[in-house]
Amino acid sequence: MSNQDPSLQYLYELFSDLPRQGPGNSRSTQNAYSLLKKLPEMPIILDIGCGSGAQSLDLARISGGLVVAVDNYQPFLDFLEKRAIEQNLQTHISTKLGDMFALEFKENSFDIIWAEGSIYIIGMEKGLTEWSRFLRTGGYIVVSDAVWLKPNAPEPFKSFILSECPTITNITGCLSRINRSGFECQDYFTLPENAWREDYYKPVKPRLEEFKKKYKKNREAMQVAAKMETEIEYYEKYSDYFGYVFFILKKSS
Numbered sequence: 001m002s003n004q005d006p007s008l009q010y011l012y013e014l015f016s017d018l019p020r021q022g023p024g025n026s027r028s029t030q031n032a033y034s035l036l037k038k039l040p041e042m043p044i045i046l047d048i049g050c051g052s053g054a055q056s057l058d059l060a061r062i063s064g065g066l067v068v069a070v071d072n073y074q075p076f077l078d079f080l081e082k083r084a085i086e087q088n089l090q091t092h093i094s095t096k097l098g099d100m101f102a103l104e105f106k107e108n109s110f111d112i113i114w115a116e117g118s119i120y121i122i123g124m125e126k127g128l129t130e131w132s133r134f135l136r137t138g139g140y141i142v143v144s145d146a147v148w149l150k151p152n153a154p155e156p157f158k159s160f161i162l163s164e165c166p167t168i169t170n171i172t173g174c175l176s177r178i179n180r181s182g183f184e185c186q187d188y189f190t191l192p193e194n195a196w197r198e199d200y201y202k203p204v205k206p207r208l209e210e211f212k213k214k215y216k217k218n219r220e221a222m223q224v225a226a227k228m229e230t231e232i233e234y235y236e237k238y239s240d241y242f243g244y245v246f247f248i249l250k251k252s253s
C-alpha cells in the first residue's frame with residue numbers, strides 16, 4: 001500500500017482496523033528477529049511504515065525494548081496505540097507520524113531498523129542509504145520486500161506485478177542492491193505462503209464483500225476492490241513465482 005495511490009481513501013477504508021496491511025505473520029517476524037546477534041538487553045527499534053503495527057507489537061513483545069513506530073497515516077497509528085494498550089505493551093511502543101522519505105531522528109540512535117512490506121515505497125537502495133545514518137554501529141536493518149522467486153512469470157500476472165512493484169527483481173538482484181547501498185546480507189528467508197493466505201488475505205476477503213455492497217455504484221471504489229480481488233486470485237495461482245523475502249542486513253565494514 002503506497003500513499004501515492006490516487007484511490008487511497010478507498011484503499012485505506014478497505015484496510016482500516018485490519019490487523020495488517022501487507023503479507024507477514026508473527027512467526028516470520030520472530031524468525032527474523034531470532035537471526036539478530038548480540039543485541040542490547042532492551043533494544044531501541046525503529047519500525048518504518050508500521051501500518052496498524054502487527055509487527056511493532058510482536059517486536060515490542062519479543063525484544064522487551066522500545067519500538068518507535070512510524071507511518072504517515074495517523075488512523076493506523078491510532079489503532080496501533082489502542083492495540084498496544086489492550087496488550088499491555090504501551091510502555092514499549094511510541095508512535096510517530098512521519099514520512100519515510102524525510103525522517104527526523106538523531107544519527108546512530110537505533111539498534112535495529114525494521115521495515116516489513118514498506119521499503120518498496122522508497123525503494124531498497126534509497127531506503128537503505130537514507131536510513132543508514134540512524135543506525136548505531138553494529139546495528140541491523142531488517143526488511144521484507146517483493147521478489148520474483150522464479151523467472152518467466154506468465155502474462156498478465158507479470159504485468160500486474162510490474163504495475164504494482166515496478167522495480168521488482170529476484171533475490172540476486174536484491175542482494176546486489178543491498179551491497180551497492182553499503183550493507184551485507186547476513187541471512188534471508190522467503191515468507192511462508194500462510195503469511196499471505198491466512199494472515200494477510202483472509203481478513204480482507206469478508207471486508208471486500210461489505211465494501212462492494214457499500215460502493216456498488218462508485219466506479220473508483222469498485223476498481224480498488226477489483227484490483228485487490230485480482231491480486232488475491234493471482235497469488236492463489238502464481239505464488240511459486242512471486243513472494244516476499246526477509247533480509248537481515250548489517251552495514252558493510
Ligand SMILES: C[S@@+](CC[C@H](N)C(=O)[O-])C[C@H]1O[C@@H](n2cnc3c(N)ncnc32)[C@H](O)[C@@H]1O
Pocket residue numbers: 001002003004019020021022023024048049050051052053054055070071072073076098099100101115116117118121
Ligand atoms: C504495505 S503497508 C505495510 C504495513 C505494515 N508494515 C504491515 O506489514 O502490515 C505500507 C505502509 O507504509 C505506509 N506508508 C506509505 N507511504 C509512506 C511514507 N511516505 N512514509 C511513511 N509511511 C508510509 C502506509 O500508510 C502503510 O501503512
